[in-house]
Amino acid sequence: MVQIRGKKDERARIEYIERIYNGFSDSCVNYIRMGSGAFVKLASIMRNNSLLKDSRNVTVKEQLIMTLNILGHKSKNRCVRSHFIRSGETVSRYFNKDCIGMIDGTHVDAMLPINLVARFRGHKGVTQNVLAACTPNKLFTYVLAGKYYLCDAGYPTMQGFISPYQGVRYHLKEHSGKTPKNRRKLFNLRHSSLRSKIESVFGTLNNRFKILCAKPHFPFPIQVDIVLACSVLHNFITIVDLSDELLNDDQFNKDIDGEVAFENDTNLVDFTQNQTQREQTESRNEWKTFRDDIAWAIWVDYCDKYNHGVTIET
Template sequence: MRNNRLLKDSRNITVEEQLIMILNILDHKSKNRIVRSHLIRSGETVNRYFNKVLQVIICMRGRHMRQAPNDTPQEIVNNQLYYHYFKDCIGMIDDTHVDVMLPINLVARFRDRKGVTQNVLAACTPNKLFTYVLAGWEGSANDYKILQNALSRPQPHGFKVYDGKYYLCDVGYSTMPGFISPYRGVRYHLKEYSGKTPNNRRKLFNLRHSSLRSKIESAFGTLKNRFKILCAKPHYTFPIQVDIVLAYMVLHNFIVIVDPSDELLNESEINEDIDVMADNTSLSGKDNRKEKGVAPSQPPPPQSLH
């Protein structure tokens, strides 16, 4: 940040101390009074630099969060368990819910079965690098509706899908050009296959699909384990709470890039040994959702709330 002139030392506070303030709050959900006590700074100073550094981190999004390229990731190309089924896959999409603190008149709009949350749409590659994020939607918003809004936005803010390529998604989204969900009516959660061998092609496809798509679920788990503020209902205005989500995505990507062996990145991996067992079965025939042309009916185009 200093080298790129995004932050500079002030008369009394260095760039390092400015970063310490925001990282203490994001990583440990520390209150303003705790940070000002530790650093012997006023509450106004802590709050001012928190907002300043938060915006600087978001400004780095173009450097550390870029949309997926039009190439199949090496993690798929070099894995025969995935490549046979997903040779044109460039990533996975999913949503996650983040607790929010809101004025009483907005609570009903954001309430869902998980509480009062904002619904965050994200896309990532198999190495857990986020390539797109859209935050700020109501927790009660439909996943498909949020995706349609992301696709309708002009570039560079819209979600980009290339011809002939696609993302993996769960059954909350429809199978359509650019997106492939698992077969409906067939188990599709990885944990449901524990100790069981798929006995037909659809189940095997769903197993492979779930195994690869679990990477984004693992990435969400890493985020919430690292940045405790996500589970703390932070006492900030809602726009700041949305910015916090964007900032921790950028910080996550920075860590993935500079330290891929990070402990948190690897300890949340879902065990994929069951893939080896399934690969030894005698199932035959090629099964690909894109080639089968499976496309469930789609709901009418949504009207954006934003």
């Protein structure tokens, strides 16, 4: 009797997976948040590199589908185990495997032991404050020391970080009758154009993987792995599936707000570095000068192209 029930469960499970994978044209995207072609490549990479292996009862394909559904829809263990007719322990085991693991930050809800909550509490509640960098083609990356990041007005200009000019209003379009009138406005415009990439990436990431928008119920190390895994999966989809609908969603490909908040970073102190306040001030001034040099260079180039070389500013 048990054997008969086991065969029925296995047949139902296979049929369910086939409906996801070979059902309607958008079944795969809707269920695991990526197209079938990208999924096949991902499964192949995981299997060929021994990152995942078929177990006696659970194939690599099923392991991935369960995991991607949880990441994409913040599905509960009890729902997934019902869909796949698996025990809760099986679902948990395959989801909690070690994940393969312009600058901006985003906050991802976190759940921590009471003795650690204070470290992660901010104006958005208890969160992981995630700092990320991406390339202009919307791949998450890591920039080594010696490079600089473009960051928004929430960061001061300091060693390795170049923020926009404070309190400088500018227009997002250079050639719509509202052309920039000085180097600072032009710099902020170009800065915004580049930084909009990271805003777009975060929008796509959160829209694809709804687990990042949910209160987590995993141990904190797993919460960190989830963020890393979603970022890696984003990169994978960006590389293998240029037609992915979420990557091409206009909602996440718009320029960010065209005005910079009026803030003053004169008294900001960078507590992440072992420097005196005087040293930090000197370092910020050095990088502000570097920003000025960049602003002047792009202003001269702009005027050469569009203003007959006249660099007078207003």
